[in-house]
Amino acid sequence: MSPAPGRTPWPQEAMGLVVGFALLALLPLALGDAYSRHVLIMAFIYGVVASNWDLSLGYGGVFNFGHLALFGIGVYAYGLLTKLAGLDPWLALVASGFAAVLAAAVVTIPILRLKGIYIILVTFGFAQLVMQVILSQSELTGGTQGMVRIPSLTIGEHNMIRDGKLAYFYIALGLLAASTVFLRVLVRSRLGASIVALRDNEEYAVSRGISLARQRLITLAASAFFTGVAGAFYAAYQRNASVDVFGMSLGTIILSMVLLGGTSTIYGAILASFVLTVFSEVMADFGPWRPMITALVIIVVMLVYPTGLAGLLRAGWGAAMRQVSTRPRG
Numbered sequence: 001m002s003p004a005p006g007r008t009p010w011p012q013e014a015m016g017l018v019v020g021f022a023l024l025a026l027l028p029l030a031l032g033d034a035y036s037r038h039v040l041i042m043a044f045i046y047g048v049v050a051s052n053w054d055l056s057l058g059y060g061g062v063f064n065f066g067h068l069a070l071f072g073i074g075v076y077a078y079g080l081l082t083k084l085a086g087l088d089p090w091l092a093l094v095a096s097g098f099a100a101v102l103a104a105a106v107v108t109i110p111i112l113r114l115k116g117i118y119i120i121l122v123t124f125g126f127a128q129l130v131m132q133v134i135l136s137q138s139e140l141t142g143g144t145q146g147m148v149r150i151p152s153l154t155i156g157e158h159n160m161i162r163d164g165k166l167a168y169f170y171i172a173l174g175l176l177a178a179s180t181v182f183l184r185v186l187v188r189s190r191l192g193a194s195i196v197a198l199r200d201n202e203e204y205a206v207s208r209g210i211s212l213a214r215q216r217l218i219t220l221a222a223s224a225f226f227t228g229v230a231g232a233f234y235a236a237y238q239r240n241a242s243v244d245v246f247g248m249s250l251g252t253i254i255l256s257m258v259l260l261g262g263t264s265t266i267y268g269a270i271l272a273s274f275v276l277t278v279f280s281e282v283m284a285d286f287g288p289w290r291p292m293i294t295a296l297v298i299i300v301v302m303l304v305y306p307t308g309l310a311g312l313l314r315a316g317w318g319a320a321m322r323q324v325s326t327r328p329r330g
Contacts, residue, residue, distance in 0.1 A: 010188065017184070021177045028166055036114045037165040038279050041237065044172035047098070047273035048179045048230040050257040051266045052223040058263030059187055060219035061199030063116065066107055066123030068254060069130045070100040070224045072245040074231025076134060079241040082151040084140065089153045100228025104220040112213045131246040146242035153236045168237055175233060176270070179226035181268045186222060195219050196264075260298050262308025271309050274329060 008016075031037060053067045056168040083090035107126045111119045134141045141147060152160065153171065160167040186192050197205040198215050206212055235241050244250065257276055261268030276294065283290040305312045 001072070013184065017177075018179065021173065024173055025170070025295060028169060032164070034164040037169045041165060041168055041172045043274045043277040044176045045230050045234055046133060046254060046257060046277060047176050047270040048253050049227050050269035050273050051180065051183055052227045053254060054258050054261070054263055054266055055183055055187070055223040056219050056270045057258060058265070058312065059192065059199065060195050060216070062111075062216060062219060063120045064220060064223075065120050065251075066126040067223065068251045069127035069246060070227045071231040071234075072127075072243075073103050073130060074099050074228030075235045075241045075245050076147070077228065078232035078235040079147040079150045080140065083147060083149075089151050089236060093229055095238070096232035097225040097229040100224040100231070101221045104224035108217045108220050112216060127246055131243055134243055142241070144239055144243065148240045150235050150241060152239055152240045153233075155299045172233065172237075175226070175229060179230075180266065180270065182226065186329060187266065191218065200230070256298055260301060260308050262310030265308075265310040268308050268310030269311075275309065
């Protein structure tokens, strides 16, 4: 089957994924200090959350402002399962992903027939409800104090605390790779095409036999699993859980990554997670000016290229190819 116009053939995209993640795997050879690896680990985590948000927001057209609550559910599910239930950290990592999927299924029910601002209100209210439940169960969750000394991941006898964050780097990279492959396979499938069809013309798609309820449930559930796993990994890496993960500050950062990268791309959100995370660290010396400078950069990019960084790269690549094709030969 020939690819759709403008779509990269799957073998070429797969090769690009392999090369891209192979290059990322070589970064520890150039970055020997633990701090640089920490910045990249956080970029990987943000990349997972932002790219999965792009699935529901960009491809599905569902204004799910409760997406970050799925990340927070992963954080607390991991903490409760490992610290209170004594479950193996690796099993808790996967179980946290399924806990987020279950939460996504629950929030899907009240938004099946809603549109626009009403979906935003319901999903935002869901996030606030989850946070209030966590605060009210302080004997289990620690309330406003959060949970501390959460068990970390282990690999045999290897000491992951004293290896300069090398093991955590590769686990986070593997998580990002698995999430990206899953998302790209999904959006390129017939299921992905039906999700986009509902976004672009809901009435026509429904008239052609596509179930709105089923597709919306699949979209939110699919975007939840790796988001929950990322939250669990974040808890294992930081060894604490706090209700700050439900706050507007983190939500604004992740949403900025989705919009700056360019919606309906997956890759754009991942690229933006690297750019914003690294840029924020570079601007650390500017103190309170840092968020204002970052916001200004985002505004400028969005004004010049409304399609985000992904659109900027496509435009640059297209210009380079035209330059090559028009260059005199001989």
